[in-house]
Amino acid sequence: MVEAEVPKLASAAEYFFRMGAEGKRFRPTVLLLMATALNVPMPRRPTDAVVDSVSGELRTRQQCIAEITEMIHVASLLHDDVLDDADTRRGIRSLNFAMGNKLAVLAGDFLLSRACVALASLKNTEVVSLLATVVEHLVTGETMQMTTTSDQRYSMEYYMQKTFYKTASLISNSCKAIALLAGQTAEVSMLAFEYGKNLGLAFQLIDDVLDFTGTSTSLGKGSLSDIRHGIVTAPILFAMEEFPELRSVVNRGFDDSANVELALEYLGKSSGIQRTRELAAKHANLASAAIESFPDSDDEDVQKSRRALVELTERVITRSK
Known part of the structure; x- marks a missing residue:
């Protein structure tokens, strides 16, 4: 789906889809499991071939959503790396570092255009409206991060809203799109949305923790990357509630490594990491509850996929990378 006429653009667009650089494929995995978890087995008819054809077409359309979602996600990574002047991503050189900012931006734009074409098909x-909203949210979230006032920067509510836009909107709206394509009710479609929203929030909160506790090798990026970019995340926000004096350290900025060390010292004395993990667990439980609220089904494949979606909520909060 990312073929391009110009070889250089094709190479750039495929950069993070190659073996060894493709990432966890977390979002496509969730969406394909959601597809099976919500697909109500069709009643058998005299012509089984017709049933199989309809079922196969639905699966193809839902798989297309998974592909579109991954293209939007990778496009956002390419653009983010340019904005952040990042030099690594997924354990290798970032595209902007390897091929330059201009080509990285164009590759991201190209992936978004291919996603739009697939979406239109x-x-x-x-569904088109849902995924278009996702792109709007990605831009809004990034802008929120770049233009925060002092009060907004230290607001947990503002931080969680920004996190939804930047991380959770993509998976939540994609899960809802999967449900809509399956012909599910508005209620079930919203449960799918809630699963994706809370799973996405839990995922990002654990990312916030790992930015402080992980290593650059396991994360595929430099540790402490957020704080070095002046981005205040949940652990620091919680720590600031216990030690208000930390706010003045953050206000001074982190160009000086001494301020970074001081902030880490306050974080270490606080329960910021623990409280962030607890908040992530809360959202993981909400995601699990959404799956358990799906209509009953005796189908073995449906049940297996639902169990896998619940298991994912546990893995998200216990992962180390």
């Missing part, structure tokens, strides 16, 4: 206006 589904011919479902509600």
Whole structure:
């Protein structure tokens, strides 16, 4: 889906889809499991071939959502790395570092355009609207991060809203799109949305923790990257509630490594890491509850996929990278 006429652009667009650089494929995995978890087995008809054809077409359309989601995600990574002047991503050189900012931006734009073409082919206006909203949210979240006032920067509510836009909107709206394509009710579609939203928030909160506790090798990026970019995340926000004097350290900025060390000292004395893990667990439990609220099904494949989605909520909060 990312073929391009110009070889250089094709090489750039495929950069993070190659073996060894493709990442966890977390989002496509969730969406394909969601597809099976929500697909109500069709009643058998005299012509089984017709049933199989309809079922196969639905699966193809849902798989297309998974592919679109991954393209949007990778495009956002390419653009973020340019904005952050990052030199690594997924344990290798970032595209902007390897091929330059201009080509990295164009590759991201190209992936978004291919995602739009694939989205249009589904011919479902509600699904198109959902995924278009995701792109809007990605831009909004990044802008929120760049233009915060002092009060907003230290607001947990503002931080969680920004986190939803930057991370959770993509997976939540994609899960809802999967449900809509399966012909599910508005109630079930919203449960799918809630699963994706809370899973995405839990995922990012653990990322916040790992930025302080992980190593650059396991994370595929430099540890302490957020704080070195002046980005205040949940652990620091919680620590600031216990030690208000930490705010003045953050206000001074982190160009001086001494301020970084001082902030880490306050964080170490606080329960910021623990409280962030607890908040992540809360959202993981909400995601699990959404799956358990799905309509009952005796289908073995449906049940297996639902168990896998619940298991994912546990893995998200216990992962180390």
